[in-house]
Amino acid sequence: MRYHAAKTFEEAASIAAKADGVTRFLAGGTDVLVQLRAGLVTPDDLIDLKHIDGVQDITRLDDGGWEIGVAVAGARLGAHEALCADWPGVVEGMELVGSTQVQGRATLTGNLCNGSPAADGVPGLVAAGAVAKIVGPDGMREIPIEEIPAGPGKTTLAKGELIAAVRLPARGAGGGDAYQRFIPRTEMDIAVAGCAINLRVEGDTITEARVAIGAVAPTIRLVPEAAELLVGSTLDAATADALAAAVSAAANPITDKRGTSEFRTEVVGVLARRVAQTAYDRAKGDRS
């Protein structure tokens, strides 16, 4: 295994593009090291991104949005009051990844690039309409987060491409987001089902909504038909039930050691109802 401490994204991309064996990028390392130790993946080239300028930064953009560096650990997201105020759902999703110790290392981008359908950090980004800033041999591009996962353990990134940062849009008035997952214990489990909802209200009425679900399909995905049910409503009981049904209908989970298909399908609907309420309350000004 060759270890590279890249100084720029271009250098990292160049090393990756030229490598002919197994390549891994090291940000938080909480997935890479587990795979390395278990003998599942021993990279030929391991490219450490933490020595690149700005990768630890959380930056407010001119348009009011946010840029989150590739090596920002979950604990730092949670400690950033302004970001938490704008995007509590994004932050709470990332904070559910692993233990306090893991929060000291794990990153949003790593959570995304690991390609797990159950990644807790990702549904919130998808619901928020976040984009990934990608550096590759052909320069830089931006694509929506939901276009990155390609299936369990896979992404759409090409050889030599890597994510330099994640960008969140400006929160704007009347916005609220939330994420919840279901796990059998209270902590330390991989999500059995997850749901993030981001919405905007005018008065009591929802005017915009995005619904993302996790752990119930090969990738984390948007459920636009569920979001449409929310728009125009005041999240009355009938709408919440219809939302739950639509989300369950969009789920296409497997049965595995973590849960049955039937259970996941049902519970993701339950979560959608609960998450919508939290997002709605937050949008109306209750920041809890």
Added chain:
Amino acid sequence: MVEVNLWSGMRRFVGDDLTVEVEAETIGEMLDALVAAHPALKPVIDQGVSVAVDGEIHQGRHVPIPQGAEVFLMHRLKGG
């Protein structure tokens, strides 16, 4: 004489009567006498048994059996 209470799975080695009388003053003598009277019991006893004498469970052969004591043969106990 000691009256020994066997477990019912031993019926096929000793017949229907699950209480067997043997001449013995210790657990070891009792086990030896049992095997002498019913040789088919030997492999079962060799695998290890615990013996309750008046409610107290013993593993050792040296333990004396008082006159009139209540004696039960049990599967050997083991803990975690």
Added chain:
Amino acid sequence: MAKDEFREFRLVGTRPDRPDGLDKVTGRARYGADISAPGMLWGAVVRSPHAHARIVKIDTSKAEALSGVKAVVTRADFPTGLTGDEWDLQENTMAGDKALYDGHAVAAVAATSKLRAEEAARLIEVEYEVLPHVIDVDDAIKPDAPVIREGAADATVPEGMPPNVVRYFEHGRGDLDAGFAEADLVRENTYRTEATHQGYIEPHACLGQLGEDGKGEMWVCTQGHWFIRKMCADVLGLEKSQLRVTPSEIGGGFGGKTTIFMEPLSLALSRKAGGRPVKIVMSRSEVLRATGPTASASMDVKIGMKKDGTLTAGRAEFRMQGGAFWGAPVDMALDCAFAAYKLPAVMHIGYDVLANRPKAAAYRAPGSPMAACAVESLIDEMCRELGLDPMEVRLKNAVREGDRSSYGPKFKSIGLVETLEATKAHPNFSAPLGPNQGRGIASGFWFNHGGETSVTIALSEDGTVTVSAGTPDIGGSRASIALMTAETLGIPYENVRVNIVETGALGVNEPTHGSRATFATGKAAVEAANAAIKEMCRRAAVEWGIDPEAVEWVDGAAQPAGPNAGKFPPMSIAEIAGNMGSTGGPISGHHEGNLGGVGASFGCHVVDVEVDPETGRTTILRYLVVQDAGRAIHPAYVEGQYQGGAAQGIGWALNEGYVYGEDGRLQNSVFLDYRVPVASDLPMIDTVIVEVPNPGHPFGVRGVGETGITPPLPAIANAIHAATGARLRHLPMNPPSVLAAIKAVKGG
């Protein structure tokens, strides 16, 4: 019964700091993996990826060619001709003709670094012929199941039983038919529990060294180093006394560290590597795949009950698999099943069944939790059906001293009724409950064990004392042994140091198992202290020129027994010790034996749960453990045993369990998916120590370590039923199972 009633003791019942506390909070304590030796090599083990496969060929040439590799061993390096348990241990240590479970060791390698050893292990090529496998106990007991080993049944198994049945149990008494006929309600149900792992946080680790001359040493984390010595010597054909085994501090065991796994491999590798020491540390995945889980069980229970709650008859038929070797704790499960109840008629039938899983090791009260899960659930179900209070039914049928036990003999002094009464009196028993909340209670039982024990105490020149004990300290037993020794000698607790010594320093000691360390080692330490007191009195008598019988030991000093014995000031232990060189030499006391006098321990747990009706997730709101300790020597560590046992039982009830794929491979061999309770899963665990002294121990001790894991399984099932109306009869009661059961009740 409150512990404060026993104030006649100076030290017993107090809570001093444990002697090993400082080492353990500073990181200095040395566990299995913490020792290295000059010239040390690292070992790694190659394990079968198949549940059942014939080993066609093992090619070690590439590994041997790797620089830094010093030894490779396979089964061909072990002696042949072993039989019985010794063959089983050898076969489990290293597969012979067949790999019998996913994770079964097939080869091992030693090299100059950990990474090099792991590389070499990956270079060993094993050719397998995959065979049909069987995992579930109810499948394994079928007549046409894949046969794991011909001729493995022992003498208890009648002709014509299915091929994987290796032991058969049948015992009972009374007229069962008449008992059921007399009942107003007879119910029979089937209950299933999944295999769980002891889950000690310290993975198995050892450092072994063995020369061509057959002399060897080992440093190892174990509950019993004499067991390790005997088993390693048996498996490798060594003379036992030539192997010196030193126990490290042990990072949890719960029964799982009472046997060998990779320890003989380190010795075999060392011998082949010219006697260089070899360290092997298991990964968590190896621990879960290849070391002792407990058995899985499928259990039919039938009970007869009168309208007033009187039990008339009970029948239990248990099937358990304990892996590819005999040893599922069916026998003990059966003995424990109805132990808390007076029953005029009872019958127990059991089958120990082979399956393609790792060899079961003991796990805290082996068999009792499964049995309780079945019996205590059914009792609760029947109480509900008859509209009876489950606590009153337990009290009505509770066994007392002199009652005949379900397993045969009459009970000596026991504290079940006192335990149930103390439970009723606790505020948790009557705390108000909200919506979706429910309360469950259940009893539990464990026999406890005395066993082979050898202890020496020795005086130092300053009158302080060392105790040499042979039972590794898992949960604070050095503190309790020091308390009992100091109490007996009449000296301060701090003046006693308890050392857990290596195999050469004492006669054979059984492991710390069967809840016996404080009971048996404590009892032997008291006897050893009494022997030393006798010698000290003799020395004083010689000094004073009086009859040794006229000297008594009071408050840490010899003194004349009454005015007729002579007038001498008391001679303190420090004075006697200071002069011992000139009064006859060293003073020590020794006691050894196969110790009896054990007292069984009953417990009762009360749990309040809240179940999320939409997701099936169970939250433990309150938890109470009440248990008879006989006498609590160090109450804080007694409480610790209660709380730890309850937590393990809660894990077993809710989320732990081995998950196998269709391919027979273990799917959850990491802590991420083998879900032991975490801190946020549990509330504070309330405890009440009931003290009904055991007359078989000088201070009245009953073993307390094991009973606590028994009641949680049924108590939580009973609580979930109370909260939801749904009865879970299969563990684990994880959210998918609970939600499905809730929906079934609702007819959805």
Added chain:
Amino acid sequence: MSKIHVTTTVNGDSVEFLADPRETLLDCLRDHLDLTGTKEGCGTGDCGACSVTLDGTLVCSCLVLGIEAEGREIGTIEGLAQGHELHPLQRKFIEHAALQCGFCTPGFLVAAKALLDKNPNPTETEVRYWLAGNLCRCTGYDKIVRAVMDAAEEMRKEAV
């Protein structure tokens, strides 16, 4: 695979070691620096026995490469006591019998200290969730949580 020279600071002392790039910080602490107080219970970041601080942040040392320690500051259990003066958490763990086998104890202490550094007055729930990544199989957590709460209270009083 050639080793890499690493210079780092452990418990305030500057140290150097040679690490294979595949070795974790946990391996390096235990096998190269003889700091065996930090334990390996799982190797996958699920048990917390290997907890250390890295530039003040609580991490699992099994999820950090040894070579990542270059130029960083590491805190381990061996640095918790100041000479003979135990940290209040260490004293309270002994006093409350918050350990049985003691194997998870170093990880709990390092993690609990990181909590109290950040939040001197945690609720029971906060303590339980902060420590959810530290597995204990012996105690049922009761006495551990009590010890942490009691140490926090004592430290608050001392700070006044």
